[in-house]
Amino acid sequence: MHFVVSDIHGHIEPFVGALGRAKLLDADGAWCGGGARLTILGDFFDRGPDGIAVVDLIRRLQDEAAAAGGQVDALLGNHEILALGMHRFGDQQVPSHLGGHRSFARSWSLNGGRVGDQERLTDQHIAWLSGLDAIVLAGHDLLLHTDTTEYLRWGDSVGRINDEVRHVLAGDELGKWWECWVRLTARYAFVNSGGERVAIGVLDQFGGERIVHGHSIIASLTGQDSTEVTGPLSYAGGRALAIDGGIYAGGPCLVVRLDHDPADPAAMA
Numbered sequence: 001m002h003f004v005v006s007d008i009h010g011h012i013e014p015f016v017g018a019l020g021r022a023k024l025l026d027a028d029g030a031w032c033g034g035g036a037r038l039t040i041l042g043d044f045f046d047r048g049p050d051g052i053a054v055v056d057l058i059r060r061l062q063d064e065a066a067a068a069g070g071q072v073d074a075l076l077g078n079h080e081i082l083a084l085g086m087h088r089f090g091d092q093q094v095p096s097h098l099g100g101h102r103s104f105a106r107s108w109s110l111n112g113g114r115v116g117d118q119e120r121l122t123d124q125h126i127a128w129l130s131g132l133d134a135i136v137l138a139g140h141d142l143l144l145h146t147d148t149t150e151y152l153r154w155g156d157s158v159g160r161i162n163d164e165v166r167h168v169l170a171g172d173e174l175g176k177w178w179e180c181w182v183r184l185t186a187r188y189a190f191v192n193s194g195g196e197r198v199a200i201g202v203l204d205q206f207g208g209e210r211i212v213h214g215h216s217i218i219a220s221l222t223g224q225d226s227t228e229v230t231g232p233l234s235y236a237g238g239r240a241l242a243i244d245g246g247i248y249a250g251g252p253c254l255v256v257r258l259d260h261d262p263a264d265p266a267a268m269a
């Protein structure tokens with residue numbers, strides 16, 4: 001069993017509740033998913049009350065799941081770059097050829113940054129966040145945070161992309177960091193008439209039959225209100241699956257089982 005969830009944005013209580021309903025977390029908040037696999041597709045921080053609690057829970061569940069024969073992984077979202085960039089560069093201006101009058105502090109503030117998360121960010125959090133993969137192939141599913149083709153700019157394979165992003169985050173080049181933030185903030189590459197073709201191009205490059213992403217909330221893809229969203233959205237001829245229910249916009253925290261047909265109600269936790 002492989003579950004995915006995305007874009008928690010500091011909303012620890014809905015996250016805990018959703019993992020409980022998926023029978024991955026028991027009443028005491030401990031991993032009870034046995035050998036199941038859970039992948040969190042980024043954006044732990046900002047817009048909600050406690051991004052640090054989200055990160056701490058994920059890290060604890062990684063250990064507990066591993067001890068039970070399961071596996072918990074997390075991917076980088078744009079808000080992780082934002083939190084790390086805010087910590088590292090603050091209001092330092094990005095190089096003018098990349099836009100001018102830009103800084104991580106300004107973008108962090110404009111995108112729901114929370115002072116409490118910055119204040120409690122430890123060296124251990126930073127090391128863990130900086131080591132996360134940006135993209136992973138799991139069976140037939142290519143998992144990533146952002147619905148964009150921008151990943152291709154870092155490399156032509158899953159391994160090379162992850163190595164390059166880690167290399168950037170291990171360094172002090174503000175311009176390269178800013179590029180990470182901008183690339184992971186793009187969206188909507190797989191919508192509209194050409195979207196299926198674009199998705200197939202990405203899958204041809206990296207492998208897999210379907211792209212599974214967060215970042216762009218389902219309501220923004222369907223024209224619904226987030227309160228009306230009840231499950232993941234399969235689109236682009238089935239080549240893309242959007243799983244961000246839009247927690248911060250009043251939508252559900254979707255824990256989606258990948259090894260079931262997403263149209264099947266049993267796929268929803």
Ligand SMILES: [Mn+2]
Binds near residue numbers: 043077078215
């Ligand atoms: Mn995002």
